Amino acid sequence: xNTDELxxxxxxxxxxxxxxxxxRRFALAVALGLAGAAALMLGVFGLRRxxxxxxxxxxxxxxxxxGGSLAVLxxxxxxxxxxxxxxxxxxxxxxxxxxxxxxxxxxxALAAAAAPERLPLLLGSTWRSCPFNITLLSLPALAALLWAxxxxxxxxxxxxxxxxxxxxxxxxxxxxxxxxxxxxxPFVALWYLAGMALPTALGALLGPRMLxx
Numbered sequence: 501x502n503t504d505e506l507x508x509x510x511x512x513x514x515x516x517x518x519x520x521x522x523x524r525r526f527a528l529a530v531a532l533g534l535a536g537a538a539a540l541m542l543g544v545f546g547l548r549r550x551x552x553x554x555x556x557x558x559x560x561x562x563x564x565x566x567g568g569s570l571a572v573l574x575x576x577x578x579x580x581x582x583x584x585x586x587x588x589x590x591x592x593x594x595x596x597x598x599x600x601x602x603x604x605x606x607x608x609a610l611a612a613a614a615a616p617e618r619l620p621l622l623l624g625s626t627w628r629s630c631p632f633n634i635t636l637l638s639l640p641a642l643a644a645l646l647w648a649x650x651x652x653x654x655x656x657x658x659x660x661x662x663x664x665x666x667x668x669x670x671x672x673x674x675x676x677x678x679x680x681x682x683x684x685x686p687f688v689a690l691w692y693l694a695g696m697a698l699p700t701a702l703g704a705l706l707g708p709r710m711l712x713x
Contacts, residue, residue: 533641634695661707669696
């Protein structure tokens with residue numbers, strides 16, 4: 501019996517897979533991750549209260565644009581990583597676009613600021629805690645996305661784990677923006693991206709251990 505015959509034999513009694521089952525599994529993981537992040541944010545940090553002011557600030561929406569665009573692009577790349585043999589590198593390259601736009605905005609803000617104002621724009625008042633707060637809020641989504649990947653068939657386990665971590669970090673940013681007081685583009689470009697880099701690295705470490713077939 502050759503390999504093709506063995507595959508046909510094994511697949512003969514396999515039940516049909518529901519249409520878009522993979523997409524529904526990852527949609528559930530994203531929903532669970534957002535719910536977990538929201539619960540953590542409300543319990544640990546709390547919501548901002550100055551909504552009459554903050555809703556008029558462009559950078560408040562810029563933070564949502566950064567997290568939302570990375571979440572959409574990250575999910576598209578992760579769905580490709582979850583399927584063996586499906587090309588995903590081109591989809592992953594699009595992930596560089598939102599950070600590049602934010603770095604451009606940060607560069608323009610720093611160039612327009614006086615020299616003594618540049619360091620405060622970069623550090624704000626929460627630089628010591630911001631990346632770790634985002635990482636904390638990303639953990640429910642990282643756990644849910646790794647669960648979703650375990651029901652798929654990724655072959656590049658470290659890359660798939662990193663993709664899950666990046667998507668989880670982007671979801672963490674979306675929720676953390678409801679609390680964070682920082683509104684300077686240089687701060688967001690540095691520390692928000694650092695906050696997403698930490699779960700990305702954690703996912704890359706966990707991927708080969710948790711996603712092994």
